[in-house]
Amino acid sequence: MTEQHDNTSNTDPASTESDETPVAGVTTLESPQSGTEGGKELKEARFRRERNEARDERDALATRIERMQRSEIERLAAGAMAHPGDLFTLSGNTPADYLTDDGDVDADKVAADVAAVLAERPGLSRNSPAFDPSQGTGGKPKQPPPPTLTWASAFRRRN
Numbered sequence: 001m002t003e004q005h006d007n008t009s010n011t012d013p014a015s016t017e018s019d020e021t022p023v024a025g026v027t028t029l030e031s032p033q034s035g036t037e038g039g040k041e042l043k044e045a046r047f048r049r050e051r052n053e054a055r056d057e058r059d060a061l062a063t064r065i066e067r068m069q070r071s072e073i074e075r076l077a078a079g080a081m082a083h084p085g086d087l088f089t090l091s092g093n094t095p096a097d098y099l100t101d102d103g104d105v106d107a108d109k110v111a112a113d114v115a116a117v118l119a120e121r122p123g124l125s126r127n128s129p130a131f132d133p134s135q136g137t138g139g140k141p142k143q144p145p146p147p148t149l150t151w152a153s154a155f156r157r158r159n
Contacts, residue, residue: 069105070095076110080118082126090117090124 070088073095077084088094091113098113100106118125147153 066095069099072105073098073110076105076107077114080114080126081124083124086124087113087117090121 073087074084077087081087087110093113098105098109
């Protein structure tokens with residue numbers, strides 16, 4: 001008894017599998033409620049419902065993991081790029097292209113693609129702030145600190 005499973009969730013009410021699935025609190029006239037056959041149909045319907053719920057949960061978790069992987073890749077790219085989301089747009093890659101065989105984000109692949117994108121378009125790199133050492137001093141050069149007072153200078157004779 002092998003059964004092929006498709007990856008689509010079965011939420012369409014016109015589907016052939018859900019025609020036999022009873023709705024909670026509603027009984028149909030076609031499905032017998034007594035005997036072994038009725039119990040078997042209810043059991044199969046419950047298994048189909050649980051299977052569909054498990055598929056929906058699996059799909060939601062896969063989407064969540066992909067979103068987390070994308071965020072990690074963008075975090076790694078943010079060190080060099082002003083807009084790390086441009087990495088996916090300009091390289092044409094998806095988050096799956098930056099994963100290792102174990103499913104972890106490969107920082108070396110991200111760094112290589114960031115370097116390639118920035119070599120092609122250097123204007124996408126992060127702006128480094130300009131530094132002007134004269135700012136904050138009013139345009140005057142720094143004054144040397146006043147001399148420190150010592151006991152010997154306190155007893156020294158003044159002119």
